[in-house]
Amino acid sequence: MKLTVFGATGGIGQEIVRQGLAAGHQVTAVVRDPARFTVEGERLEVRQADLTAPETLRGAVAGRDAVLSGLGARSRADAGIAARLTRSVLAAMEAEHVRRLLVVSAAPLGPVPDGHTVLDKTMLAIINSVLKDVYDDLRVMEGDLAASATDWTSVRPPKLTNKPVTGRYRSVVGGSPPRGRSLARADVAHAMLAMIDDPATVKQGVGVAY
Template sequence: MKIAVFGATGGIGQEIVKQALAAGHSVTAVVRDPARFRVTGRGLEVFTAQLGDGDAEALRPAVAGRDAVLSGLGARTRKDAGMAAALTRPVLQAMEAEGTRRLLTVSAAPLGPVPERQPLVDRVSLAVINAVLKDIYADLRVMEAELARSATDWTLVRPPKLTDGPLTGTYRKVVGGSPRSGRTIARADVAHAMLAMLDDPATVGRGVGVAY
């Protein structure tokens, strides 16, 4: 499969690229600074682009002819709030212009539905996290709304707290919901889940919670 990866220098993005290459996919890694991108391998193309509103035309070659686009774009800190929607918007525009339909994007677990019988400690923790990171989650809600309005076959992947743990391939996945008491997941396993959903029609147009 031919895929494009946005946010390829980030923790999830680099894992997507590495695992996709290992699986035999052809990968276009879209980066702003090639010097920060350390992944190499057969089947890899590095595409340099500055992302932001108005940059859709420059992104069209990166998504043209691709079977799918995977994105790890988003804010890393509270001061970056607003980046997820702003960076994703031109990707959507470029995909629609080129007729590239499949898109998987990272969001966050607190934007998904609260699981039934969620323990009180997890409900309290969620309320605190929502209050502390409200600006980041407001940005992600805007991004999610724009995906829902787009012409793409989108999937929103919603992990909880991310870690730098190793790839396990063992985690819980809930289409249209969130795993109960799902508190952490490694970036490597988020990447694994995204690649596994590439050709899963049950995840199209849905949010998918992933967690240990």
């Protein structure tokens, strides 16, 4: 398949690119700073683009089978970036009639799963309070996805780690895995690539966790 990856210099984005190339896909990595991008491959194209300008992104998404985005805030100070930049991606995709889009969101945006203990619920409330601005940004992003013409999927992992890919994790369409407390960035990427052709995930939030 022909894939475009936004946020390709981030932890999840770089993993999507690496794993996509390893699976034989043709991958276009869209970056703001090529110096920060270290992945190489025969089927890789690297494009530098202004992510705030949809017109400059059209060439990066035209003719692609799917677009995958690792865009998001890296800290509370970045809150707002996910919705703003994803809006540019949506505009470019809609202009080029490209439909399949997968993005990274977060587990707290999904429903609280059955089996959560009082401690789990308390910790979730604390996390929601501390990262309120970040999660509000993601809620706006998901609202924009729902209003778009794309066949979107919002992948919602819990705490992210830098462990190697395992390919062994749980996923719940429209929900969250019970007691799912962490997931490696590499396995988030693995899940996103696996969902590209899964019709059950279209226009859905999908919880993923170990």
